[in-house]
Amino acid sequence: MRLYYDDPALLTFDGTVLACEPTTTGHRVALDRSAFYPTSGGQPHDLGALRAGDRIVPVVDVSADDDDVVWHHVAEPIPTGVAVVGEIDRERRQDFRQQHSGQHILSASFDHVADARTESVHLGLEACTLDLHREVTADDCRRAEDHANRIVWDNRAIAIRYADAAELADEPRLRKATAREGRVRLIDIPDHDLSACGGTHVHATGEVGLIVIRGTERFRGGTRVTFLCGRRAVESYRALRDAADASARILSVAAADVPDAIGKLREDLKQEQRRTRELAERLTGLQVAALESRMDATGVLVALLVDADAQGVRAAASQLVATPGRVVALLGGPAPHALVVARSADRSDVDAGAVVRQVVAAHGGKGGGRPDLAQAGGVTVSVDALRQLAAVPKF
Numbered sequence: 001m002r003l004y005y006d007d008p009a010l011l012t013f014d015g016t017v018l019a020c021e022p023t024t025t026g027h028r029v030a031l032d033r034s035a036f037y038p039t040s041g042g043q044p045h046d047l048g049a050l051r052a053g054d055r056i057v058p059v060v061d062v063s064a065d066d067d068d069v070v071w072h073h074v075a076e077p078i079p080t081g082v083a084v085v086g087e088i089d090r091e092r093r094q095d096f097r098q099q100h101s102g103q104h105i106l107s108a109s110f111d112h113v114a115d116a117r118t119e120s121v122h123l124g125l126e127a128c129t130l131d132l133h134r135e136v137t138a139d140d141c142r143r144a145e146d147h148a149n150r151i152v153w154d155n156r157a158i159a160i161r162y163a164d165a166a167e168l169a170d171e172p173r174l175r176k177a178t179a180r181e182g183r184v185r186l187i188d189i190p191d192h193d194l195s196a197c198g199g200t201h202v203h204a205t206g207e208v209g210l211i212v213i214r215g216t217e218r219f220r221g222g223t224r225v226t227f228l229c230g231r232r233a234v235e236s237y238r239a240l241r242d243a244a245d246a247s248a249r250i251l252s253v254a255a256a257d258v259p260d261a262i263g264k265l266r267e268d269l270k271q272e273q274r275r276t277r278e279l280a281e282r283l284t285g286l287q288v289a290a291l292e293s294r295m296d297a298t299g300v301l302v303a304l305l306v307d308a309d310a311q312g313v314r315a316a317a318s319q320l321v322a323t324p325g326r327v328v329a330l331l332g333g334p335a336p337h338a339l340v341v342a343r344s345a346d347r348s349d350v351d352a353g354a355v356v357r358q359v360v361a362a363h364g365g366k367g368g369g370r371p372d373l374a375q376a377g378g379v380t381v382s383v384d385a386l387r388q389l390a391a392v393p394k395f
Contacts, residue, residue: 102229
């Protein structure tokens with residue numbers, strides 16, 4: 001007997017052990033009656049304990065099998081026939097009562113204001129989602145959220161009733177057809193929603209407290225909506241408030257002005273990046289001019305640019321080999337270095353990619369490239385070692 005069907009607020013109950021079986025992680029116990037909710041319908045299981053005399057045995061999981069038996073997963077066995085007192089974690093139960101009832105309210109609101117049908121639901125430990133059959137707009141979400149919260153603040157009584165599945169075929173209020181047969185449990189929110197459901201719910205919509213939509217994303221041709229209810233919604237607000245306040249302090253503006261301040265910072269950063277690129281190009285030009293004089297008679301140059309990063313080394317190499325007859329091997333920065341090997345278009349006697357692979361094999365790092373230009377990072381080769389390599393004909 002599932003006691004939460006009629007009293008989802010029940011947190012303590014008496015029961016008797018009907019079966020106790022070993023599992024790979026401990027044991028599972030079946031009782032003659034239980035208020036523990038097993039994982040099902042997108043809602044996670046309850047937690048709590050079974051008190052057997054002086055023993056308190058934590059319940060770490062609750063599941064139901066194909067025969068509709070509820071199993072309480074525990075670390076140690078409880079013999080058959082022992083009387084127990086079940087104690088359910090109040091905070092977790094109340095949390096999921098808020099989330100599940102809030103989901104019914106929000107799903108029905110999307111139906112009412114946007115004609116968007118809920119196809120699946122997941123009630124997670126941190127956030128909850130519902131998947132709508134079509135894409136919805138930001139305005140649809142705002143209207144559904146407003147509509148849902150009006151239902152919450154109306155504090156409508158939520159009724160639990162039962163009906164035969166055959167009687168529900170012509171029930172116009174039923175939001176979604178049920179595949180169940182025989183006796184069906186219904187959750188009825190007056191003038192808003194009627195759904196077949198075996199989950200735990202609040203007694204009145206006001207207990208949900210608040211429903212907020214945290215985000216949406218496209219999902220399988222429809223929309224996945226992430227939402228929070230009750231305590232989770234309050235905690236989410238606190239986190240966002242604290243983040244906004246901290247950002248405001250850092251930027252020395254009011255919290256409401258944070259977006260504009262960030263926009264200004266982004267624009268300032270773009271301008272600084274443009275200036276940095278211009279300076280880097282000027283520096284590269286000066287470096288290239290200085291390197292021109294160090295090119296040997298065969299058109300080969302091996303050099304270290306101490307202050308250049310990989311991008312700067314590549315820019316310098318590209319400018320140098322724009323003149324015919326040249327081969328350059330440039331190292332950048334402190335060791336381990338960035339390395340660029342490049343050649344002019346008429347120096348087909350040199351394979352830059354092969355040179356880089358040879359350097360990497362002997363001096364570490366990773367890289368590769370084409371015959372005309374190749375690069376690597378993290379190499380420990382010295383300028384002298386590169387110069388010795390320059391004496392090899394293929395270089």
